[in-house]
Amino acid sequence: xxxxxxxxxxxxxxxxxxxxxxxxxxxxxxxxxxxxxxxxxxxxxxxxxxxxxxxxxxxxxxxxxxxxxxxxxxxxxxxxxxxxxxxxxxxxxxxxxxxxxxxxxxxxxxxxxxxxxxxxxxxxxxxxxxxxxxxxxxxxxxxxxxxxxxxxxxxxxxxxxxxxxxxxxxxxxxxxxxxxxxxxxxxxxxxxxxxxxxxxxxxxxxxxxxxxxxxxxxxxxxxxxxxxxxxxxxxxxxxxxxxxxxxxxxxxxxxxxxxxxxxxxxxxxxxxxxxxxxxxxxxxxxxxxxxxxxxxxxxxxxxxxxxxxxxxxxxxxxxxxxxxxxxxxxxxxxxxxxxxxxxxxxxxxxxxxxxxxxxxxxxxxxxxxxxxxxxxxxxxxxxxxxxxxxxxxxxxxxxxxxxxxxxxxxxxxxxxxxxxxxxxxxxxxxxxxxxxxxxxxxxxxxxxxxxxxxxxxxxxxxxxxxxxxxxxxxxxxxxxxxxxxxxxxxxxxxxxxxxxxxxxxxxxxxxxxxxxxxxxxxxxxxxxxxxxxxxxxxxxxxxxxxxxxxxxxxxxxxxxxxxxxxxxxxxxxxxxxxxxxxxxxxxxxxxxxxxxxxxxxxxxxxxxxxxxxxxxxxxxxxxxxxxxxxxxxxxxxxxxxxxxxxxxxxxxxxxxxxxxxxxxxxxxxxxxxxxxxxxxxxxxxxxxxxxxxxxxxxxxxxxxxxxxxxxxxxxxxxxxxxxxxxxxxxxxxxxxxxxxxxxxxxxxxxxxxxxxxxxxxxxxxxxxxxxxxxxxxxxxxxxxxxxxxxxxxxxxxxxxxxxxxxxxxxxxxxxxxxxxxxxxxxxxxxxxxxxxxxxxxxxxxxxxxxxxxxxxxxx
Numbered sequence: 001x002x003x004x005x006x007x008x009x010x011x012x013x014x015x016x017x018x019x020x021x022x023x024x025x026x027x028x029x030x031x032x033x034x035x036x037x038x039x040x041x042x043x044x045x046x047x048x049x050x051x052x053x054x055x056x057x058x059x060x061x062x063x064x065x066x067x068x069x070x071x072x073x074x075x076x077x078x079x080x081x082x083x084x085x086x087x088x089x090x091x092x093x094x095x096x097x098x099x100x101x102x103x104x105x106x107x108x109x110x111x112x113x114x115x116x117x118x119x120x121x122x123x124x125x126x127x128x129x130x131x132x133x134x135x136x137x138x139x140x141x142x143x144x145x146x147x148x149x150x151x152x153x154x155x156x157x158x159x160x161x162x163x164x165x166x167x168x169x170x171x172x173x174x175x176x177x178x179x180x181x182x183x184x185x186x187x188x189x190x191x192x193x194x195x196x197x198x199x200x201x202x203x204x205x206x207x208x209x210x211x212x213x214x215x216x217x218x219x220x221x222x223x224x225x226x227x228x229x230x231x232x233x234x235x236x237x238x239x240x241x242x243x244x245x246x247x248x249x250x251x252x253x254x255x256x257x258x259x260x261x262x263x264x265x266x267x268x269x270x271x272x273x274x275x276x277x278x279x280x281x282x283x284x285x286x287x288x289x290x291x292x293x294x295x296x297x298x299x300x301x302x303x304x305x306x307x308x309x310x311x312x313x314x315x316x317x318x319x320x321x322x323x324x325x326x327x328x329x330x331x332x333x334x335x336x337x338x339x340x341x342x343x344x345x346x347x348x349x350x351x352x353x354x355x356x357x358x359x360x361x362x363x364x365x366x367x368x369x370x371x372x373x374x375x376x377x378x379x380x381x382x383x384x385x386x387x388x389x390x391x392x393x394x395x396x397x398x399x400x401x402x403x404x405x406x407x408x409x410x411x412x413x414x415x416x417x418x419x420x421x422x423x424x425x426x427x428x429x430x431x432x433x434x435x436x437x438x439x440x441x442x443x444x445x446x447x448x449x450x451x452x453x454x455x456x457x458x459x460x461x462x463x464x465x466x467x468x469x470x471x472x473x474x475x476x477x478x479x480x481x482x483x484x485x486x487x488x489x490x491x492x493x494x495x496x497x498x499x500x501x502x503x504x505x506x507x508x509x510x511x512x513x514x515x516x517x518x519x520x521x522x523x524x525x526x527x528x529x530x531x532x533x534x535x536x537x538x539x540x541x542x543x544x545x546x547x548x549x550x551x552x553x554x555x556x557x558x559x560x561x562x563x564x565x566x567x568x569x570x571x572x573x574x575x576x577x578x579x580x581x582x583x584x585x586x587x588x589x590x591x592x593x594x595x596x597x598x599x600x601x602x603x604x605x606x607x608x609x610x611x612x613x614x615x616x617x618x619x620x621x622x623x624x625x626x627x628x629x630x631x632x633x634x635x636x637x638x639x640x641x642x643x644x645x646x647x648x649x650x651x652x653x654x655x656x657x658x659x660x661x662x663x664x665x666x667x668x669x670x671x672x673x674x675x676x677x678x679x680x681x682x683x684x685x686x687x688x689x690x691x692x693x694x695x696x697x698x699x700x701x702x703x704x705x706x707x708x709x710x711x712x713x714x715x716x717x718x719x720x721x722x723x724x725x726x727x728x729x730x731x732x733x734x735x736x737x738x739x740x741x742x743x744x745x746x747x748x749x750x751x752x753x754x755x756x757x758x759x760x761x762x763x764x765x766x767x768x769x770x771x772x773x774x775x776x777x778x779x780x781x782x783x784x785x786x787x788x789x790x791x792x793x794x795x796x797x798x799x800x801x802x803x804x805x806x807x808x809x810x811x812x813x814x815x816x817x818x819x820x821x822x823x824x825x826x827x828x829x830x831x832x833x834x835x836x837x838x839x840x841x842x843x844x845x846x847x848x849x850x851x852x853x854x855x856x857x858x859x
Contacts, residue, residue, distance in 0.1 A: 041073035043098060044130060045123045051135035052106060054087065056114065057173060058141055060107035063134060065121060069098035075125045083119040086112025087136060096123070106136065110173075114140040143175035145201055146233055147226040153238040154209060156190065158217070160276065162210035165237065169226055171201035179226040183207070186222060189215030190241060199226065209239065217243045246278040248304060249336065250329040256341035260348070262316035262411040267309035268340060270327060274304035282329040286310065290323050290344060302329070312342070316407040320346040347412050352841035355402040358466040358542030359733060359779070359836065362601040363672040366735030366742075366836070371781035373842030378857060379789060379805050381820040386828060387843075388433045388854035394422035395832060396847030397457070397596065398466040399542070402840050403477065408436060408502050415501070416845060417469065418852055423448050423462035423483045425499060430843070433854070437504035441497045441511065446485040449492060454558035456833075457538055466542035466598065468550065469501060470572060476502035480550050480572065482514070482539040492535035496550065496570055512575040514552070516568050520585025520629070522615070523562030530585050536563045537591075540834075542598025546605065546640065548572050549579060553592035553599050553609060559662065565590030565611055565632065567599070569644065579644040583631040587615020589659070590632035595774060596834045597669025597733040602685070602701060606647060607638040610689045612666030613659035616651055616707075624706045625649075633659045633666065635689055635699055650699045651707040652715050658693060665691035669733030669777070671741070672701075676758035684758045686719060690730040694745060696722040696753070698760055722760050725751070731774035731834070737788050737808055740764070744776030750792050750804075752811050765811040769804060772796045777836040780808060789815065791837040791844060801831035803846055803855060818855070828853035 045067055052061045067077040077096040081089040086109045094102045106119060115138060122131040147169055154163045169179040181197040190211045197205050222237040253269045272282045284300040292315045300308045312325075325340040353370045360368055378384060401417045408415070416430040427436040441463070442448065451458035467481035479499045486492050495511035516532035524531050532554075541553040549569045556563040564587070569579030584590030591612045592599075600608045614632020621627050631646060633655045639647035658664060670689040677683050685701040698720040699705060705717035715721050727748035735742045741753040741760065749766035771794055782788040788808030795801050800819075803826075807813040818826035828848050835847045844855040 039071050041071040043073045044068050045132045047134050053137045054108035055139050056108045056112045056141045057110040060105035062103050062105055064101045064103055066101035067096040067098050077123040077125045079121055079123045081121050084117035108138045112138045114138050141173040143173045145175045146170045147235045149224050149235040149237050155240040156209055156211045158211045158215040158243050159213035162208035165207045166204045168204035169199040169201045177228040179228045181224055181226045184223045187220045211241045215241050217241050247275040248278045249273045250338045252338045252340055258343045259314045260345045261314050261318045262347040265312040267311050269307045269309050271307040272302040272304050280331045282331045284327055284329045286327055288325045292318050314344055318344050320344055350404045350414055352404040355840050356469040358399050358598040364600045367737050367780045368839050369782050372783050374781055375787040376807055376815055379815045384816055385821055385858050386826040387856045389851055390428045390433050391851040392420050393424050394420040395849050397464045400838050400845045400852055401469055419463035419481055421460050421462040439504035441483040442485055446487045449484045449486050452557040461538055465539045468543040468545045476500050494534040509575045516580050518580055518582040518585050522564050522586045523588040530564050530582055540593040544599040546601045551599050555591040555593035581644040584614045586628040587630040590614025594669035595731045600670050600672045602672055605640050608670050608687050610666045610670050611636055613662055613664035616655050633664045648704040650704040650718050653709050653711040663692040667691045668730035671734050678758040692729040694726045732777040735778040735780050737780045738785050742778045742790055744771050746773045746775040750811055767811045779837045779839050781839040795831035795835050797833050801828055
């Protein structure tokens with residue numbers, strides 16, 4: 001092409017135009033620096049094929065998309081794809097490089113409108129943008145169905161029961177027509193019932209295939225053909241015909257059991273059903289039982305149609321859990337099993353504390369702080385009263401003891417243990433009153449002892465003191481008790497017995513004879529030693545179990561000499577004597593009885609008790625201890641570290657005068673208080689006791705005060721002495737709850753003494769009832785620090801016994817007494833000396849002259 005006149009004019013008139021090589025389309029113009037003008041880079045899009053036909057809800061169609069570059073285009077092209085409603089692209093966008101095609105799938109959904117349309121592909125690279133169109137046609141989908149049959153394979157037994165086949169028509173594209181199904185390929189002797197089906201899509205129907213007795217064994221393929229108009233679809237089933245043989249089925253009823261440990265299950269019925277004229281015997285074995293569980297019988301021999309039963313016994317201590325028990329039947333080569341689902345539940349447990357020693361613990365505080373049933377709201381004569389009486393063969397002077405959840409006879413029992421003056425030990429079911437066992441500890445040819453002319457324990461002496469139980473000793477737990485007997489020669493015996501708490505049997509090495517001597521020249525001494533004479537003593541003080549040793553403390557018959565003060569210890573495992581101490585070895589008297597209270601102990605292993613009237617030496621060693629070791633009528637602390645010995649003591653300033661007047665401290669029992677803090681925060685470890693002088697003595701267990709004859713008229717050497725608060729002599733043991741001490745002196749009210757800043761204060765409340773000799777030893781029930789009830793007994797042997805219950809926060813409020821109900825409903829006979837109520841698991845147990853009275857919530 002030539003140069004235009006306009007271009008020539010421009011060239012000639014421009015000062016910058018030096019030379020014109022060529023002007024016009026596709027020519028290069030020379031500029032001042034000699035460079036040329038290059039056309040812009042560009043791209044184009046293409047798609048193959050240029051038109052597509054899409055089936056609504058059908059398979060997608062692929063489209064190949066590519067970009068071609070020109071004028072050295074090397075960029076990437078982002079392609080967006082748009083189409084009519086219901087038409088989608090996967091992926092919806094592409095990123096192309098020139099010369100590399102990518103595929104996209106176009107699909108039409110069920111909502112796509114039938115007809116023609118355009119899918120637009122728009123490519124963009126920087127400022128460049130180009131579009132191309134692809135024609136698409138959407139064709140509406142036709143309704144259809146598929147045919148299914150399950151299972152895909154069946155076996156029928158010639159002459160046996162039919163097998164079921166499930167047939168269904170599954171709709172596609174909203175197909176809703178009826179489908180007629182015909183079955184072909186049935187071998188001779190095999191029938192289908194029904195032979196044809198008419199299906200509604202989505203609703204399966206069943207066909208039973210069965211073979212008659214003459215059917216030939218073999219395999220074949222059945223075809224099920226479904227038709228609806230011009231539509232036809234098939235499904236196939238592999239069919240096997242087997243020749244029938246005699247067989248059986250094994251069934252259980254029930255097929256599952258839930259059994260509580262300690263019980264026997266309901267019967268399990270086992271049945272054999274014959275198939276194809278089976279008539280043989282089937283041996284059934286039971287396997288898979290949990291450890292300890294027994295089946296009775298363990299094997300069965302069954303004939304068809306005749307059921308037999310077995311039961312499963314689950315031991316009490318069987319672990320809770322589930323297991324599968326197999327019942328396997330065998331008849332020749334035929335073996336079939338049926339499974340029993342067994343669930344074992346743990347036996348129910350009573351949440352009640354054990355009462356294994358006198359007054360609930362070795363502190364002798366008289367408190368059961370785990371009583372959740374009895375409350376001040378329900379202890380009244382309308383809701384509460386006598387609910388039982390456990391008869392025994394003589395007086396019950398020892399406090400009954402209690403163990404919860406004792407496994408006996410394949411079930412748990414709450415057990416009440418009772419001792420009598422006829423040397424008998426009883427175990428009762430504490431709830432039903434059923435006697436579990438009774439053991440007599442009287443030796444062969446022996447009897448209980450007479451009362452030795454002393455009415456303190458009369459008319460017979462057998463077991464007087466409260467036993468002690470170690471629940472963890474031996475296979476089941478062990479109860480220790482001391483009994484007195486007389487043999488045919490008139491010799492007396494004191495023996496320590498150890499009994500199994502489940503069986504009542506004497507354990508190995510039991511009993512052991514109480515024999516002792518101690519250096520001294522006091523009553524009944526020989527060759528430089530005082531000798532223990534079993535005829536002169538009774539074991540009234542409750543036994544103490546401390547660090548594996550059973551400690552016994554011995555009292556006299558009245559004050560009939562000769563006697564001295566003995567404490568004797570035995571190993572609980574061997575029953576061999578390990579400790580002996582006499583606290584009046586060079587004098588006389590000084591017995592230990594404390595109205596049945598037991599020797600107490602603190603957490604450091606020290607023992608405490610109140611000694612009765614007896615010799616007290618007023619000549620002392622350098623440490624202030626009696627030079628001859630005589631501590632009669634004292635509050636005494638013993639060390640058990642090494643050889644049993646007096647570690648500290650307290651004596652009143654007029655101790656010898658009191659002993660001479662039989663006004664001893666040892667008539668009452670001691671109580672070891674919880675640690676008390678004074679107003680300065682200093683902690684004091686205290687012991688409290690009272691006796692016939694009616695004073696309450698609090699001693700610091702770290703410095704008990706010893707003896708100061710110059711402290712008249714009050715014992716300033718003791719931590720605290722409280723005078724004038726009790727209205728009589730003390731033949732009882734106090735109780736402690738929530739910072740308050742409860743005392744019941746002779747012919748006095750029951751009184752509550754608060755402890756404030758580690759000091760006993762004036763009594764804060766008292767009962768309107770007064771208690772005749774011997775006063776009252778209270779027991780307390782509470783739930784933690786709540787619902788405190790103080791229980792007290794009128795127990796004079798000359799009048800009817802009465803059980804009282806008082807509000808622990810105010811003794812003037814009596815909640816209940818056993819004389820309130822009409823017609824003597826709650827009476828339990830004449831009182832028994834020195835007894836104390838034992839409260840546990842919603843019941844109050846009271847020892848009487850002929851048994852144990854049981855009080856609780858009325859049914």
